[in-house]
Amino acid sequence: MEKEHKHKKVFVQGPISPDFVAKSIAGHQSKTEIGAHAIFLGQIRADKKADGIVTGIEYSAYEDMAEKAFQEIREAAFARFELICMHIYHSLGVVPTGEISLFVFVSSPHRRAAFEASEYIVEEIKANVPIFGKELVGEGGEYVWKENN
Template sequence: MEKIHKPKKVFVQGPISPDFVSKSIASHQSKTNIGAHAIFLGQIRADKKETGVVSGIEYTAYEEMAEQAFHEIREAAFAKFELSCMHIYHSLGIVPTGEISLFVFVSSPHRRAAFEASEYIVEEIKANVPIFGKELVGEGGEFVWKENT
């Protein structure tokens, strides 16, 4: 029988700080059944656009739908890979360039499962979670809907 995990809160306001990431890593030192962690950090790029350079992204979401999609991705990853634990955090609001907007932290007894699960989770988030980004572009600070690539 598969274990069903309770839904976890994913969204945080603004950027995800390096301190938050390091505390998350440190909190796993006592979990001695873990042999590997895979961490994905999505960082905002200063892409060049026709009207200027991206200085940040403002994220919005259909939160209830997005939280349900995150839960479904978590459950699928736990079913597909041998994982000890998993944490997913995504920003809402404005995240300046150079800052982190997505933090996926996967732990497993073995490295292969951690690597594969991390990639699977990030691809599923990009494809299936209703999160929308508007890029803040140029000196006038106009917002332009972000296109996922």
């Protein structure tokens, strides 16, 4: 029988704080079957654009559709990799440059599965979750739709 994985809310308002990341890590010390964690932190870059420097990104999403897509990614990752635990958090609203907007945290008995699952999850999020970012550019604070690379 396949294990049912608890649906967890993904979205948080604003940046994901280093304190939140640290508490997430600390919360797993009692899970002694874990041998490896892989953590991906997506940080906002101060890219140079024609109109100035990016000072932040404002994220929006079709939340119900996005939560469903996140759940599908979670289930696919649990089916594909030997994982014990997985957490995904993504920002909504404004996230200034230098701050974290995506936090993916996977735990496994072995490092290879943790590394591979982390990369898989991040790539699936970029390709399949309806999240949109408008870059705040220049001193005038003009918003420009972000293009994913």
